[in-house]
Amino acid sequence: MEPVVLKELLLLEDLSPAIEAVPSLHPADVAEGLKDVPFEQQLRFINLLTSERAAEILQAMEVNEAAEILNGLEENQAAEILKHMFTDEAADVLGELPEEDSEKLIALMEEAGEEVRELLAYEEDTSGGLMSTEFITVQEGQRVGEVLAFLRKQAPSTENAYYLYVVNQAGVLTGVVSLRDLVISPLTTKIGTIMKKEVISVPEDMDQEEVARLFEKYGFLALPVVDMDKKLVGVITVDDVLDVAVEEVTEDIHKSASITPLETGYTDAGVWTLFSKRILWLVGLILVNLVSSGIIAAYEKVLASTITLVAFIPLLIGTGGNTGSQSATLIIRALVTGDVKLAEWGRVFLKELFVGICLGLVLGAAGTGLGVFRGGPEVGLVIGLTMLAIVVVSNLIGMSLPFILTVLRMDPAVASSPLITTISDASGLVIYFTIASHILRLQ
Amino acid sequence: MEPVVLKELLLLEDLSPAIEAVPSLHPADVAEGLKDVPFEQQLRFINLLTSERAAEILQAMEVNEAAEILNGLEENQAAEILKHMFTDEAADVLGELPEEDSEKLIALMEEAGEEVRELLAYEEDTSGGLMSTEFITVQEGQRVGEVLAFLRKQAPSTENAYYLYVVNQAGVLTGVVSLRDLVISPLTTKIGTIMKKEVISVPEDMDQEEVARLFEKYGFLALPVVDMDKKLVGVITVDDVLDVAVEEVTEDIHKSASITPLETGYTDAGVWTLFSKRILWLVGLILVNLVSSGIIAAYEKVLASTITLVAFIPLLIGTGGNTGSQSATLIIRALVTGDVKLAEWGRVFLKELFVGICLGLVLGAAGTGLGVFRGGPEVGLVIGLTMLAIVVVSNLIGMSLPFILTVLRMDPAVASSPLITTISDASGLVIYFTIASHILRLQ
Structure with missing residues (x-):
């Protein structure tokens, strides 16, 4: 049906x-x-x-x-x-x-x-919060046939019957046997001889993102959870982790656009919920935007005398914002997936410095052409240099903020595109007016 | 070690x-x-x-x-x-x-x-490209003991030994038995009586994101792949799907910042790769930005006469861009996870219209205050109304573009924050200057 x-x-x-x-x-x-x-x-x-x-x-x-x-x-x-x-x-x-x-x-x-x-x-987002307490334990000394007979009799309805955990008298985890290994082994074999002794287990308080990463790395169907004395206390199964992966990603994606993560899906969220998850960010970003407005206000006379400069504002700060969003997004994702470690910030800084210069040279050339076309060679020089400087600086802002947030023990995903764009805008305007004042010899 | x-x-x-x-x-x-x-x-x-x-x-x-x-x-x-x-x-x-x-x-x-x-x-990103051809098949007429003996003898090294697939003479998939069910059933039971007859299977050409969604929904460890004649041709295991989920998400996140997805991780990508994945987008967005510059150039005289208006440009278009990024991100993610369907665009439009009006009223009030403070009651009215209009319009642009892209059979994730921001900028300026010209009776 x-x-x-x-x-x-x-x-x-x-x-x-x-x-x-x-x-x-x-x-x-x-x-x-x-x-x-x-x-x-x-x-x-x-x-x-x-x-x-x-x-x-x-x-x-x-x-x-x-x-x-x-x-x-x-x-x-x-x-x-x-x-x-x-x-x-x-x-x-x-x-x-x-x-x-x-x-x-x-x-x-x-x-x-x-x-x-x-x-x-247990905390909801830790291994303890993910694990179930249904699992099957066996002893090293038991024989395969005996365990199979036990399973047949008990018919455990456990979520994960695919691994049997071997524990000693004290309940300490000493090995693991897959159901497959059990089935293909001679009935008289002792569990101790077919079990895998190097069991990878996790502590009760591991963050769920870390747990998801282990599942991804090792391709496990389940992972045992142990307490401080290495006693087996629960099992996490891969289906729960797949749910976690999807959930965490939606959160990260929402944060990337300055939205406080919703607890439900979009469909289940009402107008009021959507409003409240977004308004504080928007108001906060207005405060940052006020800096940009203040910078322009400070240069009002200059702008009034060379009004052509105004037309380039969206182009210059827009490109800066876009560049910063790109590098921030790349670095946040690389930090979250563990591709880049905090200690590697120096190498990443140099890499993004080079990438920024390459991008800046191409975009600066385009800016020079536009400037010459609209306002002559001097304006062309101003726009070209400003573009180069804005792209390099915004790229480094976008790259640095996720690292800084991580060091401050905050979620790097807070370095969202809107936040980066808004910060880039302000710094871009300072760069623009400084360069323009010098080259055009404005007061 | x-x-x-x-x-x-x-x-x-x-x-x-x-x-x-x-x-x-x-x-x-x-x-x-x-x-x-x-x-x-x-x-x-x-x-x-x-x-x-x-x-x-x-x-x-x-x-x-x-x-x-x-x-x-x-x-x-x-x-x-x-x-x-x-x-x-x-x-x-x-x-x-x-x-x-x-x-x-x-x-x-x-x-x-x-x-x-x-x-x-098979295409790499379809079920055919994900599946492995190692699987175990059994016949309905076989008995549990017989199958267990077969497994013990063959010791299949297959990646997924946790489900046995039941096929008829023609190779058509008719049922599935989990290894757990096999182990707990009496040895003389026939496979046909313990197998699950309602097998959920996927065709060879299903998109891998769709496959990942099925795993998430049902919590399976493996899914069988069948050809057009319902013959079993392969099996997809959950560990491959977890890899896919992470990979697809990284792609979506990169697209959300206008970056052509990298084929490798950030660390493995060189400066040249990073440059080339970003530059085309940045240049393309400059072209869109030129529209904004053109609009400002067209209003140069108006701006020169009321220079205060310039200072509000970053504030107004920045807020519009941020609002549009938020709604685009919410909708893209909801479309990708299947939370919102294409046919629901009308309901979503109304919802975002309401959310946009709520956001616009609050932000418009803030804008009015700032305008009055900087330029008196008339400017206050201009900034307040413009803010309201820009927020509502940008919110609907951000919401609509992912739907439009989906209808055009393009990836909704292309509606990235930079693209939305850039489009919002242009429409925001038109709104701003239109309202300002009317209220301030500028020529």
Whole structure:
């Protein structure tokens, strides 16, 4: 069945055809179909499902939407559904609810609630906040056949059954066995002889961007999380990391245009949210722009006497802003992906100095031509030199600001195109009027 | 052993300590350690490894670096290493070499070369270009015990042994069984009864961004690729998709600042590459900027008579550019992630119209204050109204351009901050001078 058809069934008064369709659909498709259905109808539908199915579907929804639904359900039923969710997903959803409500639900979840409570104690954007506590542990001394029999009997419903973690008596992680290695090994082999001893694990408080980078580097399906005593406390799976990667990138991209990151997608954000995420930046940038206006005001007499100079203002400061945006964007992305390290700033500075001079020479030549054409050789010289200087300086401003922000322990992505453009504008005007005053011998 | 220590060993004249360290390291760490080692030394090191180890390490390197090394090795040895690589990785590396060289190596690869040759026929950024031809197929009639025995005997070294694909006599995909389900089912169960019949598969020519979106939505570890007759032709694994996600994002981010995407990371790109990826955009934007200059030149007399107006130019057009960058960035990202669909342009237009009016009212009020302070009530009125109009118009330009580009089948990310800023500048000046002429009754 197509998700489109499901959407129509979900809108019917009689929900039984929709309920019947669920088993043949992927939970993610059901979640998508529910998106455009009125909230009351969503509740009715979830109410008619078994807790297992409801858990699968809520896990596939956006966290804030799943939380709203759980909040709308009767408490005992909400707790029952939460019990069937993976611990990491349950913790994410409960984290969205007011503490009072989540505490009530956790209490109703009994044993499963305890694990979720522990997960909720971690920062959301760290490895602890990403990990699930469902994992399979084995001992070095066990034999392959014994482990296979155990798996067959337990039929673990864990999110990640593809790696088995080997721990000693104290719970310390000593090795890892992939399900593939288990399956292809003779039944009498001991786990200790087929396990990989060099396990790459992460601490509980690693930043999620760093975790995503490790997954990308090593191509893992899952990574174990250990506490300070190297005891295994959780597992992060690659699907959670893919979500993180997309989320972090959207944040970075929004910041690149001076927008405070939205917590939801664009479609779910209302006019007021969009307004409030943008207005402060715009007002702040006006303050920076006032510097540019002040510089022009200071040179008003000069400009009035040589009015041709005004026509070149957008050209010169625009090109400076564009150049600065380019270098800032290149450097921010290189810093975020780990391609460039903070310590390499000297090498990057020299590189961008050269690139800036190359760009400046070409653009300066173009500027000279335009200046000569509009105002004669002297104006041509002014525009050409100004263009060269503005391009080199803006390029270095764009390159430096992300480094400076990183040193100040701020997010380099704050060095957005609008911010760089606005700073370049002011410095560009100073360069312009200084050069023009000298060459044209203005007062 | 720490990768840092490895790097030191790799620089020694005697490479045997480095070679001894390899088995205890993850191939990705060895690849990282090799990054800063001179090319000749890299070749010496790879030459000393077994083909299996060399293949693992080359797979973990950047594709262009791996290609350079293969090119530097003796042909027979290069072919031997390629044979031990996964077919998708081998195809990626061979795709970087001149056709003549890759043809020679493919011929030397014998049987394995044929599969790689087929993969090379696909476009690089489609599902066909991402998939590997290593996968395990089973038949509905087989029993679990039989399949497990088969796996134990064959010990498939496939990249993805976590899903087994069920095909009929004609090779048509009819179901999928996860290794987990296989392991937990009774040995006498038939595959047909435990397989998932609703397999989500992708065609050979699906765009890689679309593929990444499916992985994100469903949380799969792998996705099967089928041809027009629904025959299984390959499998895409999640680790390849994570690489794609990061790569595509870097491209989008670079485009957002009017930079033609680099094929390598920033560090690997030389001054000339960086220059050439940026200069055409900057020159092109100058042409757009000329429009702004032309508009100012046309109003030179007006400006000379009321020179105060000049000081507000950077403030007004700067704010317009910033507003347009914000809405363009929001919409591009929403279109790329599939949050907003093309057909929804009407709803988005209205939303951005409202957001623009809200932003414009606040910024217009600020503008009025500044205008009154600098030039009296009439100038205040001019600046306030202009600010409101510019913000609303720029916001709609920023929102519309990504939609227009998408309709024209161009990449919406081309609507970069510099492009939007430059277009906003020109339209902002027209608005400014029109309003000023009317209110101040200038000729």
